Amino acid sequence: MAALGANLAIAASKFVAFAFSGSSSMLAEGVHSLADSGNQALLLIGGKKAQHEATPQHPFGYGRERYIYAFLVSIVLFSVGGMFAIYEGYEKIKHPHEIEHWYWPVGVLVFAIIAEGFSFRTAIKESNELRGTLSWSQFIRRAKAPELPVVLLEDFGALIGLVLALGGVGVALLTGDGTWDGIGTVCIGVLLVLIALVLAGETKSLLLGESAGLEDVQKIEAAVVDGHTVTGVIHMRTLHLGPEELLVAAKIAVQHDETAAQVATAINAAEARIRAAVPIARVIYLEPDIYSEAEAAKGPDREATPGGPAPHATEH
Template sequence: MSASGGTKAIVAALAANLAIAVAKFVAFLFSGSSSMLAESVHSVADSGNQGLLLLGGKKAQREATPQHPFGYGRERYIYAFLVSIVLFTVGGMFAIYEGYEKIHDPHPIEAWYWPVGVLVFAIIAESFSFRTAIRESNEIRGKLSWTQFVKRAKAPELPVVLLEDLGALVGLVLALGGVGLALLTGNGVWDGIGTLCIGVLLIAIAIVLAAETKSLLLGEAAGVEEVEKIKAAAVDGTVVTRVIHMRTLHLGPEELLVAAKIAVEGNDTATEVADAINAAEARIREAVPIARVIYLEPDIYRPEAAE
């Protein structure tokens, strides 16, 4: 993922959520709708999440140090994981609590035009943010389905923003449905039910985000296509005859560690092997530019010992 594409989607989502949060709070104050309060907190949580993603991207750019020789690329994964926690606690749990309270103590919605008008405005604004995230994702998604893209993306920002925007749009529809039914029936319980649904939705999205970012935090290998490119680039057919075994690990979204044992001929000189390793590293970096840290160990190929 290009960092600029991810940043553009985050900034678009942040601007939309800040404007929507203010409008929702105003609508809540005039109407007393619990759905509007839950949606207000949801937008504030989303705004905070976008701030976390921007902060993580900034911190990940720091230079490597002796204590962190591979750099700080995984900062982006840590902050993406924090997003899932914020979405679960601040957004989801608060909405469930507020919905429970409204169902047990229902009261009619006042000044109905405020929540309805703000929700329509929020749907329009959120749609523009979602459209930006979709457009930026399409530039790198290729032939992957949306589910595959969310699961396989090594850069966390776009999947996070996509799921947040999707959750926001569905949540707005639920809030509009809850407010609408409360107005039509004169029963505020429907507003509480809509709020509960928003809470369940946010918790579900938070769980998905937590699972995906946890996998990235633990360390994921390069994709199948990248692995094949690296293996092909390492072999020159003269000195380096094959890759005996290889391990890859993402140090960050755009930084890959490659460690491989390569087969060389037993009669090659040390100089020939060293030159071949340097050439192999250059070919690998050309084939897969994110392969920044490469360790190649020469060995004699023995079929019975190969992993």
């Protein structure tokens, strides 16, 4: 919401500055801010749609709507933001003209830097509550909720773009050569295209389906085992159905002399422990099996064995 409000205000001011000055950097930056406003609207729509209840046709719900709309954001940023800016910059270089009423673009750019800085600061504050000890690049790569990485990259790109636009306008005013305004515009476009490609790659990975983080996997493995009926994990798969919804499917080792009722009770207890350890683990499937040490020695590699990771385990 902070990013949306800032971008709408900035877009309006940039278009006013373009109307008075004729600066192509201002036009490109205005379209960029307008595209960013649309991007925030897409993220809000995706968040709303993701709240729909599961249906027989979509039994795992609509959590991935957020990933779809985040991917659309990268496409909008690439096409409307980046490619338009490159085209506008090329036209300005090919047909340069002197910037009029220079105080309009300079004043708007200074205002825009302040507004984008506020939005960027808000995104950093929100992200710091989630990223923990991760670096910023690690946080962007590993975050399961797409909104914060998208806003972070957008605002970061916007601030750099504003500096480039200010530099292009400044050099054009000092030299009297409008070509520099076009060069600044092309640089803005290239920057937006690069950011869009990064966003597309990250959201594509989320759309394909990512597993839980290593910390959550370890918590789940520890929660499954009770030391009595459930003695270990033979193998396990996890999948994010959405940023706050995780599917867990595991084959677990149980004592061979337990009754069906005891195994069923142990599985229910294991599911409760998993949900307590990792609250986003909402869809859980546990299949009981008998673990064999003899077969484990010659069996295929698995993800984990009773007591933790080991090179060999097998299922029966």
